[in-house]
Amino acid sequence: MGDKISLPPGLKFFPTDEDLVLHYLYRKVKLLPCYSDFIAEIDLHSYNPWELPGKASGGSKEWYFYSQKPRNYRKNSIKYRPAASGHWRVTGMDEPISNGSTIVGCKRSLVFYTGKAPSGTKTDWVMDEYSLLESTTRECKKRGSSRTVSGDWVLCRIKERGLHSEMKCEEDDDDEGTELSAMDEIFFSLADDFDEITSPINQQFAAAFLH
Incomplete structure (x- = not known):
């Protein structure tokens, strides 16, 4: 747990919602080969979100985990998920995840609140919780219990909204503050001279001069 993965230069782990459900969560439940090193397995509700990175x-802006829902919180109607010093609160409607025309899972958005539910103080920590449909889970178990893992597994993506805004601002500041090097200035100067020489009017003067 927590072992850092190493990707080739230029590659980053940015899976889509469909990737997470079909190629990671489903394959984990089915005990099929998958890229297990990319996603750690923890008891998510034993920690505060700022302890999870x-x-x-891996990851510097988003962090991924496999986790199991606590037994008392496995019903889809439960709005609050316990954590170390607070709780995760479900927000909005579930978003279906499809494989072609077949819905196989859903994405649920949650926000972390410090303090005990249903009160508490809202934070900038958010979570996307991916789960398989109950029919899909039953199908996995029906095909052979020796080929499935027990428990109600979910795949979670954790991020801090304020962190994303700060990183975006830093990137914008870096772009605005970029200065031309001496070689860049020479290059653009030569490019301007070339444009002047190759313009139609200057080409006419050059042709008349040569003749």
């Missing part, structure tokens, strides 16, 4: 397999 150090336990992830």
Whole structure:
């Protein structure tokens, strides 16, 4: 747990919602081969969200985990999920995840609140929780219990909204503050001279001069 993965230069782990459900969560439940090193397995509800980045397999803006819902919170109607010093609160409507025309899972958005539910203080920590449909889970178990893992597994993506805004501002500031090097200035100067020489009017003067 928490072992850092190493990707080739230029590659980043940015899976789509469909990738997470079909190629990671479903394959984990079915005990099929998958890229297990990319997503750590933890008891998500034993930690505060700011403790999770150090336990992830990688990532600097988003962190991914496999986790199981606590037994008392496995019903889809439960709005609150316990955590170390607060709780995760479900927001909005579930978003279906499809494989072609077949819905196989859903994405649920949650926000972390410090303090005990249903009160508490809202934070900038958010979570996307991916789960398989109950029919899909039953199908996996029906095909052979020796080929499935027990429990109600979910795949979670954790991020901090304020962190994303700060990183975006820093990137914009870097772009605005970029200065031309001496070689860049020489290049653009030569490019301007070339444009002047190759313009139609200057070409006419050059042709008349040569003749």
